[in-house]
Each structure stands twice: as structure tokens, then as C-alpha cells.
Amino acid sequence: MLSLKKIIDGMDIAFFLAMKNLFHNKKMLILIIAIISLGFLSTTFSTSVINGLKYQIEEKAISVMTGNVMIEPKEDEDFIYDVDEIVKKALAIPGVVGVSPHINRGITLVDKYGSKASYQLKIINPEKEAFASAIDNNILSGRYLSKKTTGEIFIGADLTKKYRMQEALPSIDADAGDKITAMFDNGVVKQVKVRGIYGLSFAATDIYAYITKEEAKQVFGMTDEEMDVASEIMIKTRDRGIEEDIIFKLKQFGITGKISSWQEKLGVINQFTDSILIVSKITGLIGIIIAFATIYIMIYINVMNKRSQIGIMKALGITKETILVSYIIQSFCYGIIGGLLGVILTRYVIWHYTINPIVMPIGDVVPLISITSYIYSFIILLLSSLFAGYFASQGVIKENILDAIFKG
């Protein structure tokens, strides 16, 4: 009965009827396509903004806190040893652009009014740090450290009254050039000058104080040899995505200790960005539901208005499967045209905001969207249009012929 030829003939009629129906009411067609494409735009665009925001947050954390890869001491040790050796080896790995060892200590700063603020102190070689981190590129006031700087300190914006983003933490009233009192964690107290203040408009990164090794030698009374240790070594790579490769090579070089990628180090921030992503997924889901509901309602209204015509077609001998397929083709066309237009619109809007980034408190955010996520959204849209077409029309199409013709 149901030979291939019959199915093909049925498809021919289904397609014919679908096209006639689709283009008969052009205003309706334009309206439906507009709704679907705008739905696609709002979904993919909001996802891309959230992706851009996530990327921006990660970039900042990488550029100050973790680098792309971070080496830390072995489980039972306080320091990494033979640091110069490790730095040389790491720098030899293709893709590594900066390697900077840090010795982490504590410091409390007191301004001239007596306000105190506690910082994590990082002892660095400023030249090496400049290759590995972004603090030198984000100076809000004053200057960056140079290798020989002593008696001066470089601090994060979040603990100064003037440059901080939020008022959550205790802060000091000091700007570049001001003298303040530094209380180091070994008990040494001395007057230092604020050399510069850096800030990336992100609270998590703007909470460190930096001094040079030269200064540390004086404060902590250490020799060059004693300085060849590190609490952590920050490694910056040319691009994201090659971290696992770099870690593998570091291990091949026999570098021991705990070696982690930024993803592993940024647990808390990941939790935060992951929750934003969930929001974006929900937005996406709502967009799909809107597209589904739009197509469903449009097809349903269309089918209800055509009850008697559907009855007539069945009376002529056109099978209900053929009629059903013709409505599915119709809604599939809404999905395809609306989706393609949506892709074009989204590309345009994203292009626009790539050239003119969105200004957010955290900085300029560029919307980001991957090809896969375009394809994914598009496929979901097509599937939901198929289902909407099917579910909206099958009830009426199953109806008894006489009821359809005379009650429709």
C-alpha cells in the first residue's frame, strides 16, 4: 500500500500546499518570522554577553592571580626550591611568554590618619612579573616598580579609599607619592612610599601589595641565595587552551610540586561564572519556549481557520498524513527562515558590540558566541518548530471529515 512512490507523491502535494499556505498571507508570514528571529536574537545575544562577561572575569583573574598555569610547593613543603632553574626551563617551553616567581607574605599598611588595611604581600622581580601579569598595564596612579626600587610599595586599588570599587574591606587613605607605615609580618615596621596603585575594576584581583626582592632583602634580612625560593610561580602562555600541554611539558622537565591550570585554581570564580551560565541557559530555554509557542499558536490558528478546507482536502482523497506533513513543512519553514534571519541579526548585533564593547562595572565586555552554540540554537529552533507544527495540527487533522467541512 504505502510504496515509496506514494510517499513521494504525498510529499510533493504536502510541499505544494505548504508553500501556497505560507505565501498566501504575507503579512502573517513576516510577523511570524520577525517574532522568531527576534526571539533567536535575544536568546543568543544574552548568552553571548554572559559568555563575554565570564571571559572577561577569567582574563582578569588569570592576569593577576593565577597566570595560565601555576606551580606551587609540594604537599609537605612551604616553598618551591631552585626557582631560577625552574624559571629557565619553563621559559624554554614554546607558548610560554612569562614566568614570575612570588614569595607571599603578609603586610599591614597604616595611613596618616591611622586607618589600617591588611594586604597579601608578593615579593617579585618586577621585570619578570611584567611578562607574567597585567599589574603594570593597569596603573591608576603613580608608577610601576623597577628592579632596584627600595623603600617603595605598589598596591591594589581595592584597599585605598580613593580607587576602590566597593567599601566592603578596610582601606587606607593614600595615593601615589604618599608616605605610609608598613608593618611586615616579621615585626619590621618602616615608612614606605606608595609608588603606584593598580586596579582592574575587579575586587578579587586588586587586593595585593608588591615589593621588589631588593626591598625584601633589607626587610627580611635575606641573602640572594635565600631568595631563590618561591611560594608560587605564575606562568603566562600566549593563548588560552594550551595549559594542559604546558603542564605536561613542565612535568617532563622533572619539575615537581603542585602544577595547576587556572581552571583548577579559580574554583570560586568558576562557581560564580558557572552560575551566570545557568542563568544564560535559562534565558535560552525561555527563548526556545517563546519560539515554540509562537509557531504552535500560529499553526494552530491557521489550522483552526482551515478546518473546513482540511475536510475538503480529505474528501478529495488527500490523506491526512499528507496534510499533516504540509503543516509540519510550513512550521519548519517558519523555523528555518526565522532562524537564518535570527543568525544574521545576531551576527550583526554582536559585530556591533565587538567594535563598541558594552561598558560594565567590571570593564568593557565584548559578547562572545561560538559557532557550535549558533548551530545548537538553530537546531533546537528547528526541532521545536517541527514539534510545534506537529502538535498544533494533528488534532484538527484527525477530525471526522463531515465535522471538519460543516462545522469548521
Added chain:
Amino acid sequence: MKTGKQDKKENRLLIDVKNIVKRYVTGDVITEALRGVSFKVYNKEFIGLMGPSGSGKSTVLHQLGLLDKPTSGQIIIDGVDVTQLHDIKRSYFRLHKLGYVFQQYRNLPELTALENVYLPARMTGWPRKKYMDQAKMLLEQVGLKERMHHRPYELSGGEQQRIAIARALVNKPDILFADEPTANLDTDSTKVIMDLLKHFNEEFGQTIVMVSHEPEQIKYFDRVVRIKDGLIDLC
């Protein structure tokens, strides 16, 4: 469509209606629209189905045209008991063997006259040229070849009904059913339609079963089957 002047003496049995009953149940009310109707239709006949309003004429035609199923009884069309057929077979039967004309024309508004006429032929899988030629030939027969690219709303009632007749005939059906095809038309258009039906019957031997309640149309019919209160009226 068969050609040439047809001989009406053939006497081949085409439809055998055996004691059909149709009951409608609406809530607690049971309407017995047909209470055991039997009659025969022979090949190439032009039959008038007549009777008072509400007697069950349309109901009979719906059963014969496979638009509905009788509550009981048999309808044998060309040797096949159509009351036993499944949905897909019934569609196939309607498409290939039956043509149906409604009182209210019922053309599809999105399609032109030509498209309306060729739609059932295209559904059968004929090649494009064949269904186009057939549809154009029929439009010529009904005198609307010049209007074939018009949509139904651009045509008069009589013209729309002629399109509907061409559409019903496009697949060369064994039987054409027509349910008061002239009820919505004025006298002139009515005559055009009746003459056309007669023309198809006489020139091509088209079997036609038509419902009518106009006594002046009796002259067109070879035979009249009368229905009264859901039964064949023998007097």
C-alpha cells in the same frame, strides 16, 4: 474519461446500497437519519436523489462518497464493500474512483482555478504535463479556460461551481456525486451547471448521483430515487 457518444444500455451494476442505517447520537437524542435504505446505481446512469428537506438525501450521499460510515448496512462500489475499508484505502478510493461536488463549491482559496482542478490529479502522482493537460482540458469543457489563473474569490458562484465540477472529474472517477450543486445559484447559472452535468453524462458516460429538490430538474435524470423519512419512497 471515456470518449464518444455512450450507449446507456450497458447495465453494469456500479453501486449496490444494501439496507444502510445511519443513526446520530447527540447527547441523549438519537436521530435515525437513514432507516434501511437500499438501491442500485448502474454504470453511466444520471440519478436524481430527491425527497423533502431532512429526509436523509445528504446523509445517503455522504455514505456513498465515503465521507462518513453508516451505522449498519453495506455499500458495494464496483464489487468492493467500502464500509469495510480502512482509512488509507478509503482515501485512495475517494481520490481515484469518486468525485464529490458540494453545494457551497468549496474550492481552496489559496489556489488558482487551475491549481484547484489539478490538485487531486497531482496527488495521484501523475507527471506534471499529464495533470496539467487534463486540468486544462476540463477547464475548457466547463468553459473557464480563460479564467484558469484566477482565484476562487474572483469568480462568480456559477463559475466556482464549474471549477468544483472540473476538480471532481479530474481523476476520471467512476462516479460523480453532487449534493444540490445548484442550490446557491440563480436560474441561468443553474441551467449552465445542469447542462454541463448532462453533457458529461451523455458525451463521456459519466455516472452521476445528484441530490436535488427542484422538480424541474427531473427532466435531466435518467432515473429518480426518492427518499422520505430515511427510507426509500416507492410511491
